[in-house]
Every structure is written in C-alpha cells, then in structure tokens.
Amino acid sequence: ITSEVVDRVYKEYMGDAESPAQVRDGLLDALGDVYFVISAVEVARYHRDAGNPVYFYEFQHRPSSLEGVVPEFVKADHGAEIAFVFGKPFLAGDV
Secondary structure (H helix, E strand, O other): OOHHHHHHHOOOOOOOOOOHHHHHHHHHHHHHHHHHHHHHHHHHHHHHHOOOOOOOOOOOOOOHHHHHOOOOOOOOOOOOHHHHHOOOOOOOOOO
C-alpha cells in the first residue's frame, strides 16, 4: 500500500476530525466498510454480472428500543432492520 492510498483512506474516514467522537465515528465507518460493505458490494456485483436484479440498501434508523441500552452514537446495528422488515414476530417478551 502506498502512502498516497493511506492518505486518501485517512482523509475519507477521519477528514478533519477535531474531537475524540469524530475520530471514533470515522473509525467505526471504516471498520463497517471493511467488514460489511466491501464484501456485500462484491457479492452484489457477482449477482448483477450473472444477470440477476440486485437491490442494495443501508439501514440507518435507530430503533427506539435502543434508548438507554446502547450509546447515542450507535444508529442501527447489524440485523436491526429485521423488526422493521418483518414486524416484531421475532422479538418476543421484554426487549
């Protein structure tokens, strides 16, 4: 990896971060892209190249059930959309 690539990646995710919260948010965005987005886009491209329709979305709505449970900077965790897509049949009992 060249220093130019490192500089571009740093600027993309950290930008002009001036606070620890901005650094945290940039790092979370970078890790989310590495662990989820890059592989999801790659799989979507394979499906597209095979002639299949592909739909891609990013769920960012913070469920009200997270209030007081997770920090405010957490918007939507992996799988948070399940209750919104299917209703709440998978959420039995106190949630």
